[in-house]
Structure formats: C-alpha cells, structure tokens
Amino acid sequence: MATKRSVSDLKEADLKGKRVFVRVDLNVPLDDNLKITDDTRIRAAVPTINYLREHGAKVILCSHLGRPKGVTPKYSLKPLVPRISELLGVDVEMANDSIGEEVEKIVAALPDGGVVLLENVRFHKEEEKNDPEFAKKLASLADLYVNDAFGTAHRAHASTEGVAKYLKPAVAGFLMQKELDYLVGAVSNPKRPFAAIVGGSKVSTKIGVIESLLEKVDILLLGGGMIFTFYKAQGHGVGSSLVEEDKLGLAIALIEKAKLKEVKLLLPSDVIVADKFAADANSKVVPASAIPDGWMGLDIGPDSIETFNATLDNAKTIIWNGPMGVFEFEKFAFGTDAIAQKLADLTGKGAATIIGGGDSVVVVEKAGLADRMSHISTGGGASLELLEGKSLPGVLALDDA
Secondary structure, eight states: OOOOGGGGGGOOOHHTTTTEEEEEEOOOOOOSSSSSSSHHHHHHHHHHHHHHHHHHOEEEEEHHHHOOOOOOOOOOGGGHHHHHHHHHHHOOEEEEESHHHHHHHHHHHHHOOOEEEEEGGGSSTTTTTTTTHHHHHTTTTEEEEEEGGGGGSSSSOIIIIIGGGTTEEEOOOHHHHHHHHHHHHHHHHHSSEEEEEESOOTTTHHHHHHHHHHHHHHEEESSSHHHHHHHHTTTTTTTOOOGGGGGHHHHHHHHHHHHTTTTTTESSSSSEEEESTTTOOOOEEEETEETTTEEEEEOEEEEEEEHHHHHHHOSSSSEEEEEEEEESSSGOOHHHHHHHHHHHHHHHHHOOOEEEEHHHHHHHHHTTTTGSSEOOOOOOHHHHHTTTTTTOOHHHTTBOO
C-alpha cells in the first residue's frame, strides 16, 4: 500500500479559515443511562482535532455510533458532546443532522478553531451504501478531508471513502497514520525474529490472517478455541471441545505450510479443561493430546505458558490478535493474562509489541498494561484485514504522499 499524506503535511496556510471534514470513530460504549463507559476512542481523536484547531481550521466532526436503522434516539451522538468539549477545552456545537440547511448554517457561523459534531451519519441509509449524492452533500460542507477513523477504514462508506472523491486534499489523521505505520510497517519491514500470537475461538475467522502471517513471521503461536481443530486433525481426542469439522484438512495444510516456510509453529502442549462451559466449572490441567471425553478445553496450561514465554524471549517484533482461552471467566484467563504480561515485559526490553484489535485490546486494558505496549490498534476488523495483506477502502481513498 502506498504511503499516504498525513495531516502533519498540512501547514497553517493550508488550514487557516478552512472548513475541514474529519471522519472520526466515536463509536463508544454507552450504559443504559447513555453515559460513556469507555472514552478511549474519543481520546484517540483529540490530537488530530487539536492540531487542526491550533492551525486555525474550522472542524466538522463526523462519526457513526452503533448500527441504527434510520433515526434512532439511543444512537444519537448528543451524549458525547460534554466529554468531547471537556477533552478539547472548547464548547463543541451539536448539529441535529449530518446534512441539510441547518447544518450548513452552523458550519457557516463556525469561528476559526471552532468545532461542530454532526449527528450520527448512519441515521442516513445512504452512508453505508456509499451513495455518491449523499457523499457529495457531506463534502459540500467542507474544503478538505481528514480520515482519522481507522476502525471503519475497511468499509467503503460515504463518509470513509465517498467524501474523499470530492474533497482535496484528503489526508490521514494522526491516529490513522500511527495505525498504518505500525501495522503496515510491522508486517512489511519487521525487526526479526518476528513473532505472531493468534488466538480466538474459530480457525475460520483467522484463516486469512494465519495464511498471510505464515509468509512473513519466524514464529507463530496458536491459542484459543481454534487449537482443538488442529488437535483433532492430528488424530488427538478433544473431548467436547469446540471443533470445526470442515476445517480439519485446512489445519493440516497450515501445519505443512509452516514447515515449508520454516516457521516455528507452536500449539499448546497442555490445556485447562472444564466439565462444562461455565465460570464455576470443575477444571484440571491435562496434556493437549489427552483431553478426556466429556471435558472441554477452555485455556492453555502452565507448560504451554512457559514454552510460549521462552519462545518469545528473543523476538524483536510481536503481533498479538485473539485471546488464549475463555478470558471472560476468571478461572480460564490465566493464559491470556500471562501473554499480556509477557508482552509488556518485552516492550520494556525494546521489542515492538502490537496488539491487533478486538478482544486482545480488552484484555490489555483490563490488566492495566495498555501503556506498556508499543501500539494498540483501535480497529478490530480493519487491523485484521491489514494483517491479511488486504487494502482498506478508507485508506486507498486518501492522497498518496
């Protein structure tokens, strides 16, 4: 993927008095009282907004929230305004829509350095259809475009891809730039040894990532529910563990590919099994090749943790995507927590550690280790697609550097 122009390439002369349409990702979790329960994504957008404001731009923020079907009050962005205003230190105006006369009036009255937040762009079904007329209406509000919403960059929507056709320059925000630097940089030019840890419940959702990583990494560690498909494919009993019967051949093919590419592929040597899928299940540690009938594997075992940690010791670049077990149950979170701790320690020793979106981010945040990782991706689906070597529509639409 070509290197893209960034907001840092724009100077005061490009920005002063200009209206800038900024696609951000403010898709934050809200509780039943519409209070924000995690403002990570809002905080991640602040550096780009501040840079534009400090250079005299008029900032028009656009985002989605949830998956509304038409105008849905519980998905309004209004509850976010106080927190955004607080973080920016400026009163943010709220528009009642994302297009239309009233929005145009608010934008026209914005002072240099002022900020307006448009209402949830997905209240219009044309957004997800990437309707050209709708994209034109959004674009008509502004003079240039900044995309800082990495979490939606894998979707070709009106506000993530369509708008860029009508507004120039179209550049990446600081968050988008950092995501691309780390994820594309790590995969295309990693410091070696390069290790990847892939977990999660199903092989089917991670096939693309595993196949792509086998072309690039020196070490691949597998955990999570997907390992039982690999065990069964090798003729081991897996009890009542999760298995994708139609992926047994694929599992063998991936093991063979690893040998061919001389990638060190490690499956856990022992697992923690449970007599039912529940937080209070009876559990015990067994060798991975000897899971008793009626028991299911829910985490990697202590020997596996030790082997995985020792294998990671010399790695200089490490990407992690997906938990090692059912981390939602405290009893089966040891493997996942141990990996998080190990990566934090390795970051301190100079390794580049990249947490590739999704559940791994939740784990690292919960363990209080987020600030001890080199980079935590804000995009689950987008980071997976980048790791698979796919191009992202929201990135392709931006100007090449």
